[in-house]
Amino acid sequence: MNLVERIKEKARKSVKHIALPEGDEPRTVAAAKIIKDEGIADPILLTKEQIEAPSNKTKLDAYAAALYELRKAKGLTEEAAAKLVADPMYYGMMMVKMGDADGLVSGAVHSTGDMLRPALQIIKTAPGMKLVSSSFLMECPDRTLGEDGLLVYADCVVNPCPTAEELAHIAIASADTARTLCGIAEPRVALLSFSTKGSASHALVDKVREATEIAHSLAPDLALDGEMQFDAAIVPEVGASKAKGSPVAGRANVFVFPDLQAGNIGYKITQRIGKASCFAVLQGLAKPCNDLSRGCSVDDIVSTVAATAVQSR
Numbered sequence: 030m031n032l033v034e035r036i037k038e039k040a041r042k043s044v045k046h047i048a049l050p051e052g053d054e055p056r057t058v059a060a061a062k063i064i065k066d067e068g069i070a071d072p073i074l075l076t077k078e079q080i081e082a083p084s085n086k087t088k089l090d091a092y093a094a095a096l097y098e099l100r101k102a103k104g105l106t107e108e109a110a111a112k113l114v115a116d117p118m119y120y121g122m123m124m125v126k127m128g129d130a131d132g133l134v135s136g137a138v139h140s141t142g143d144m145l146r147p148a149l150q151i152i153k154t155a156p157g158m159k160l161v162s163s164s165f166l167m168e169c170p171d172r173t174l175g176e177d178g179l180l181v182y183a184d185c186v187v188n189p190c191p192t193a194e195e196l197a198h199i200a201i202a203s204a205d206t207a208r209t210l211c212g213i214a215e216p217r218v219a220l221l222s223f224s225t226k227g228s229a230s231h232a233l234v235d236k237v238r239e240a241t242e243i244a245h246s247l248a249p250d251l252a253l254d255g256e257m258q259f260d261a262a263i264v265p266e267v268g269a270s271k272a273k274g275s276p277v278a279g280r281a282n283v284f285v286f287p288d289l290q291a292g293n294i295g296y297k298i299t300q301r302i303g304k305a306s307c308f309a310v311l312q313g314l315a316k317p318c319n320d321l322s323r324g325c326s327v328d329d330i331v332s333t334v335a336a337t338a339v340q341s342r
């Protein structure tokens with residue numbers, strides 16, 4: 030069973046309500062039917078007409094009032110809140126916030142930023158989490174790589190230029206995603222750089238080294254090491270020669286890139302040249318919301334909804 034099938038199987042065990050704010054988009058409508066028919070989740074298709082219908086007025090007003098309370102300190106007026114909740118994206122976020130849905134999936138039409146901003150403003154980070162980031166779950170045809178062919182890459186979506194402390198938090202959150210969503214019992218996290226254990230010196234390398242130290246202090250029991258080049262992280266022979274004695278080198282299954290440019294380029298190389306199948310999830314939000322690529326297929330939407338349902342357990 031591949032990763033997506035395993036995630037769907039987990040999702041079926043407890044059916045979650047997942048809001049789909051792009052409720053009249055054809056791929057989303059088709060995906061919702063499959064999700065319902067296969068018992069993966071209870072999809073809630075949201076459309077502007079349905080939200081603004083007179084029968085929904087009480088709910089709309091309640092969400093507008095709650096959104097105003099949430100964001101008034103940031104300058105949101107009552108009028109602006111009422112206007113925002115009539116947008117299915119904001120309405121869906123409020124459903125999740127108020128407990129009327131367990132999670133949300135969007136992005137077949139909206140850009141990443143359009144979906145991320147309301148998620149960050151309304152759902153916010155989970156208790157104890159410093160920031161929201163993402164993991165790409167990469168499934169490679171070569172099963173000798175990572176965890177039986179499965180590699181977790183972070184952060185390839187959210188944080189353009191993380192600080193050392195933020196990188197440390199991304200590393201810990203990604204290990205948690207590897208455990209909970211991918212079923213990787215022992216995440217082994219490599220913090221990537223163009224240097225391995227001091228082979229090069231530069232301020233960028235220092236940042237990754239500092240991130241590794243912070244992550245160690247925050248999660249002393251996690252198998253985590255850096256700074257490390259990608260080959261030292263993934264190839265046992267290279268790891269043994271460049272980072273002798275490392276608990277991670279040569280057998281990493283979670284890879285933390287130093288910034289968004291490296292991460293985003295890295296996952297696309299693995300996908301296009303390495304022929305890996307992949308999809309992304311957000312991590313660190315108080316409730317799960319996930320973004321799709323605008324080029325997504327119906328199957329991608331089904332998989333992402335299944336992952337969202339699993340994250341909400």
Ligand SMILES: CC(C)(COP(=O)(O)OP(=O)(O)OC[C@H]1O[C@@H](n2cnc3c(N)ncnc32)[C@H](O)[C@@H]1OP(=O)(O)O)[C@@H](O)C(=O)NCCC(=O)NCCS
Pocket residue numbers: 103141142145146149150154159160161162185186187188189293
């Ligand atoms: C994430 C992103 C949308 C934030 O947008 P932004 O316009 O810079 O947002 P702001 O800095 O004004 O922050 C908005 C809110 O989100 C919060 N926030 C921003 N980044 C955050 C993060 N990583 N984790 C948690 N909260 C975050 C801010 O604290 C702020 O909260 P507040 O309004 O309650 O004070 C932006 O960093 C971004 O566009 N990232 C790249 C996304 C992208 O294009 N990826 C492409 C790859 S597919």
